[in-house]
Amino acid sequence: MSKSKNVRRTFLRSTVAAVSMFVAGSAVAGDFDGVTLKVATWGGSWKANIEKVIMPKFEAMGGSIEFVTGSPQANLAKLIAGRGRAPFDVMEVLDAQEQDFFATNEFLQKIDLSKVTNTENLEDWQYSDWRVASWHTQESICYNRDKFAELGIDAPTTYADLVNEKLAGRISIPDITSGGGLANFAAISHAAGGDEVNVKPGLELITKLNALKFWSRGGEVVTQLQSGDVYAAVVHSGWCVRARNAGVNVATVHPVINDQHTGVHKYGWLVIMKSSENAAAASWFINEYNEPEFQLEYARNSGVVPVNHKAIEELKSDPVLAEMLQLESEDINKQLRIDYSKANISDWTDQWNRTVSQQ
Amino acid sequence: MAIDKSNQTSSYSSMDMVTRLAARRPVGPPPKRGLPWGKYFHYFFCSLSYIFLLSPMIVVIGASLHGGEYYTAIKFPPDEPSLQWYWKIPKGQLEALGLSFGLAGLTALGACIIGIPAALGIVRGKIPGKTLISAVFRAPLQIPAIVTGIAFLQLYYLFGDATGLYFQGTFLGLYIGHLFVATPYVVGTVTAILQRFDTRLEEASFSLGASKLSTFRRVTLPVIMPGVYAGALYAFMVSFGDVPISIFLTAPGFVTYPIELFYGMENDFDPSILASASLVIFFCLLVLLGMQKLVGLDTLLRSGSR
Numbered sequence: 001m002s003k004s005k006n007v008r009r010t011f012l013r014s015t016v017a018a019v020s021m022f023v024a025g026s027a028v029a030g031d032f033d034g035v036t037l038k039v040a041t042w043g044g045s046w047k048a049n050i051e052k053v054i055m056p057k058f059e060a061m062g063g064s065i066e067f068v069t070g071s072p073q074a075n076l077a078k079l080i081a082g083r084g085r086a087p088f089d090v091m092e093v094l095d096a097q098e099q100d101f102f103a104t105n106e107f108l109q110k111i112d113l114s115k116v117t118n119t120e121n122l123e124d125w126q127y128s129d130w131r132v133a134s135w136h137t138q139e140s141i142c143y144n145r146d147k148f149a150e151l152g153i154d155a156p157t158t159y160a161d162l163v164n165e166k167l168a169g170r171i172s173i174p175d176i177t178s179g180g181g182l183a184n185f186a187a188i189s190h191a192a193g194g195d196e197v198n199v200k201p202g203l204e205l206i207t208k209l210n211a212l213k214f215w216s217r218g219g220e221v222v223t224q225l226q227s228g229d230v231y232a233a234v235v236h237s238g239w240c241v242r243a244r245n246a247g248v249n250v251a252t253v254h255p256v257i258n259d260q261h262t263g264v265h266k267y268g269w270l271v272i273m274k275s276s277e278n279a280a281a282a283s284w285f286i287n288e289y290n291e292p293e294f295q296l297e298y299a300r301n302s303g304v305v306p307v308n309h310k311a312i313e314e315l316k317s318d319p320v321l322a323e324m325l326q327l328e329s330e331d332i333n334k335q336l337r338i339d340y341s342k343a344n345i346s347d348w349t350d351q352w353n354r355t356v357s358q359q
Numbered sequence: 360m361a362i363d364k365s366n367q368t369s370s371y372s373s374m375d376m377v378t379r380l381a382a383r384r385p386v387g388p389p390p391k392r393g394l395p396w397g398k399y400f401h402y403f404f405c406s407l408s409y410i411f412l413l414s415p416m417i418v419v420i421g422a423s424l425h426g427g428e429y430y431t432a433i434k435f436p437p438d439e440p441s442l443q444w445y446w447k448i449p450k451g452q453l454e455a456l457g458l459s460f461g462l463a464g465l466t467a468l469g470a471c472i473i474g475i476p477a478a479l480g481i482v483r484g485k486i487p488g489k490t491l492i493s494a495v496f497r498a499p500l501q502i503p504a505i506v507t508g509i510a511f512l513q514l515y516y517l518f519g520d521a522t523g524l525y526f527q528g529t530f531l532g533l534y535i536g537h538l539f540v541a542t543p544y545v546v547g548t549v550t551a552i553l554q555r556f557d558t559r560l561e562e563a564s565f566s567l568g569a570s571k572l573s574t575f576r577r578v579t580l581p582v583i584m585p586g587v588y589a590g591a592l593y594a595f596m597v598s599f600g601d602v603p604i605s606i607f608l609t610a611p612g613f614v615t616y617p618i619e620l621f622y623g624m625e626n627d628f629d630p631s632i633l634a635s636a637s638l639v640i641f642f643c644l645l646v647l648l649g650m651q652k653l654v655g656l657d658t659l660l661r662s663g664s665r
Contacts, residue, residue: 036611038611042622042625042626043619043621043622043623043625043626044622044623044624044625044626044627044629045626045627045629046626046627047451048449066611066612067611067614068609068610068611069614069618069619069622069623070606070618070622071622071625074606077509077606077607078512078606078607081509081512081513081607082512082513082516082527083513083516085516087527087528087610087611088611217624217625219624219627219628222628223433302627
């Protein structure tokens with residue numbers, strides 16, 4: 001084969017490849033022309049992460065993203081008030097809302113999983129036609145190492161270890177209405193010998209804890225730890241990471257719940273609303289949310305744990321996160337997953353109000 | 360000499376008076392007067408009240424000047440004071456702030472347009488069921504705002520289903536909700552002024568040949584103006600600070616400032632929130648100073664308290 005033929009063939013191949021890339025690129029670029037995707041999510045840095053990583057990609061394809069900021073509970077209230085008609089296409093849902101969303105799926109439409117290719121990096125139970133997991137938090141005990149050393153108390157390994165005279169009035173636990181309130185209440189109930197149906201042992205243990213404060217926003221815990229008002233808090237590890245970054249000498253403990261479980265987690269899910277007319281864009285968004293790039297962005301900023309295996313692997317190189325989070329599959333699988341389908345949340349709240357709020 | 364004598368006489372007289380006054384005094388050292396404890400207590404109590412009222416603002420403004428790294432909790436007093444967080448206020452917060460100011464201004468204006476004629480009708484109108492009408496205008500203040508928000512959202516859906524005009528998720532829908540809760544304040548303050556209005560002023564105007572419109576513009580309106588200002592100020596504040604109604608009626612593209620802060624704080628703490636909140640505090644102080652110059656805050660408080 002002559003040299004000129006080789007050069008011609010190489011040139012031809014390069015041209016074909018370039019044209020193919022251009023055509024493919026154009027198709028992608030125009031996929032969401034004129035589409036405005038409305039996303040119901042939290043405000044602040046959470047929304048800022050989406051604006052930073054996902055939004056530019058969507059805009060490059062001709063679309064735009066608008067946000068309905070609010071907690072999943074507030075957005076559920078909007079859905080109910082609107083009789084299922086949502087002012088958004090895709091929504092972040094908590095696992096504690098199992099019965100509200102997934103018992104009948106009446107608010108939802110099916111997700112086109114063929115467009116959510118990142119599901120290949122998730123556990124099987126983390127996705128279905130109706131929902132795809134997007135993150136998880138590891139609910140833990142965050143304690144001030146210096147204060148514990150001063151008081152001569154060993155690091156806690158269980159919730160019961162916090163029942164200590166020296167810690168009276170120095171514990172902070174989540175109020176039942178807070179984001180992690182239900183998960184931690186259920187975990188404490190399990191640890192005290194109860195379960196999702198029988199939460200009474202949990203209430204008794206919480207009463208004995210002699211808490212200073214029942215926090216409603218995680219940010220409060222960081223302030224309490226920083227000011228020295230609180231020596232230990234039941235909170236997700238992300239807040240403990242943030243307290244460490246704020247200069248407090250804290251560590252996390254993933255409490256032993258029972259023989260099978262150590263630690264407890266809370267999951268976030270993404271769903272597409274029944275009233276959405278942008279299902280394809282919503283599926284694309286869900287896939288992008290599970291891209292390692294985005295999952296690492298929020299994990300590094302907030303200590304919230306990715307669900308994508310590749311992102312979890314990469315996170316192990318971060319010394320603070322690797323120390324404070326459980327990142328090995330074996331450990332994650334040992335964490336307690338609350339079965340909210342068994343829970344009567346109104347009854348939990350009633351019992352909480354009667355017992356804990358009366359303290 | 361005469362002059363000297365008179366001076367002498369006068370001098371003696373003064374001396375006599377001093378002597379007489381001195382004689383009236385009780386003999387011995389002057390009585391010990393007790394410390395003005397009441398006065399001290401008054402100052403102490405007032406200082407405590409001021410500290411109580413102003414300390415949240417001082418902490419917010421002070422912490423907004425923190426010049427160090429990003430931190431996850433309020434840092435007061437600030438390290439290395441700087442204005443860095445004022446330059447880092449996110450665009451979303453500024454947009455929300457602009458929207459809230461615009462919405463609150465329009466709400467105050469709309470509340471005046473509805474509230475002034477309503478107050479005139481309630482006080483002057485010879486219509487049956489005035490008490491009931493007055494109660495209806497006060498009703499929005501009796502309903503919990505969260506219920507108002509849900510009710511409006513459902514109403515908009517029902518109205519939309521019936522007419523094809525959907526107000527939910529629109530600026531107009533949000534505006535109507537705010538107007539609903541803000542109008543009673545204007546009605547209340549203007550009614551209070553009108554009830555002690557001397558109608559002879561208007562009669563004098565009519566007797567001098569002025570028309571009804573001219574009398575209203577030149578006599579009635581200037582007299583009720585403090586009530587209008589007070590009502591408009593309340594309406595502005597109610598709209599600007601509203602959370603429960605806006606939670607249900609805001610939509611993508613227009614989120615009010617309190618909602619932006621509320622949900623921003625729920626997930627995370629960002630010091631730029633303190634910076635934008637400080638700007639709002641300064642703006643409110645400017646508005647209050649402006650109102651003081653314009654009509655006097657004591658007038659506003661009097662008309663508002665009736």
